[in-house]
Amino acid sequence: MAPWPWTARHLAGDEVRTRIVPWAVASPLVVVGVIALLLRLLVGPPSAGTLLSVLAGGVVSAVLLLYLSIQAADRIDEEGRHRQDTLDAARRQALHDPLTDLGNRQLFSDRLQHALARRGSHACAVLYLDLDSFKTINDVHGHAAGDTVLVEVANRLRAAVRPEDTVARFGGDEFAVLCEDLTDELNASRIADRVVSSISDRPVVTTGGREITVTPSVGIALARDEADASKLLRRADAALYRAKEGGKARSELFDERMQAQAVDTLQTEDDLSLAVAQGQLRLHYQPIVDLADGHVQGVEALLRWQHPRRGLLQPADFLPLAERSGLIVSIGAWVIAEAWRTLEGWYAEAGDDCRLTVSVNISSRQLANGELLDAIALAQPSGPAASALLVEVTEELLVADAKAGFSTLHALRTMGVRVGVDDFGRGVSSLSHLQSMPVDHVKVDRHFIAGLGLHRQDEAVVAGIIGMAKNMGVGVIAEGVETPDQLATLRRLGCDAAQGFLLGYPSPGLDLDRAVHPGPDGALHGVLDLDVSSVLPDAVPTASV
Ligand SMILES: [Mg+2]
8 A cells, every 4th residue: 555645755756745745735725715715806705605615626636636646656666666676686796696695706805805994903814715626526417516516505604604704706616705803813713614514514415316525625814914805815815725735625724834935926926927028938849659650740849937047847837827827828829829930940941741740738718718719820820731730628628618618629620720638538528528529639648558558447448548539530649658568558559649758758859850751660660679560560550640
């Protein structure tokens, strides 16, 4: 029922009510007064009947006016409420995560800044957490199950912290908790321990009735005098990293040791951002040998960093940092351009007989970034055909984001670039995925190659990958080949090509003679000390990589 106009004043219709209602109430008296005055002037005093009928007319018009004003006011109220609701929903959407209904990064940052600005003698802490091996849950159980886990983790997080704490989801499986007004710094660790146990203690049950056990790692950073919001988050991230290194499913408090490491990381990041511009990056090329005749069919370009103080650094020393900071995109573009430039040099030197290929490794950021296609298009204005360029992505990466990854790989193949899958066999569903992958070759993971001659199951896996790949017209390269036995087994199994210390170390240059004009058995003869034709008289595989 509509509220009585002069007792319930609210929202936008209020103005209509306050203006019209007094007029409506007064209108019968005004009408009667005006008509009485007119009659008195024209024909003398009105009769009681005339006055009554005029009064009745005035009352009817007043009621009508009242009714219309209430309708108009309600309509205005309704529109106002609707506008307010829409505004509230938009505001909420901008600050909340739609899946879990927790706050998002923006909301968390606002609250954190506010908390830091107004904190007095009480401590304030940030807990930063993610789920251990969450990607595997998505890989094995599917994204719907992954979402169920995230929603349940959000609920348990809410229940584990104090009511006044702010819980947010930053995206993926990353969450953060802001704890204000801590009377004791130890309280932050206690809350973190509660978070770990509430998530780890019992499995999450998905809609299909499956039970998934999940554990979080938590990094804790306490706000000290100088802490600002972004610094505090970085510290919590560093502590989280340490918790992961320390065995996962645990919490770790940011301390001075981490502080020193964080400074070191920042310094390395600064150095790395200059490395491309100052020409400190290098490519070393490891030969990939055709197992049919032993000639070098191509090289894999491997990144090194000639650091001005620390010497020659391996990818493991700086690539994770490059990934995290986003520098990998510009470094990756440099690798492509430099590898192509080197290849053009070799083609110019060796002449038309040259069939060398160069493989470059692509990271997840590059794969998700459209700039990869631009970088390749830019690097190949002339010279060897596009098919001399091979890009390698890890299988893990393809499975993690198959949709985006596959579309980039399809685009690359349309450009004529060939695509390979690195570390193949390590993933959870390799063989089933191979059929759908837009690839030209796979590189069998070195773990299985190391097991050749030692573990029967490794040989079975390698044989399975080779058999399946060949059925699909996909080439097979073995990586990490270090002994003649491994090489002989690979040849017996029909592997197309191989690389590893046995066949050649990564180096800044390449013996072009060996690549372009191989001897009768090429590199193999030396390392196997065998006559190739006596090993495989009929089944020498043709190179398809
Ligand atoms: Mg590789």
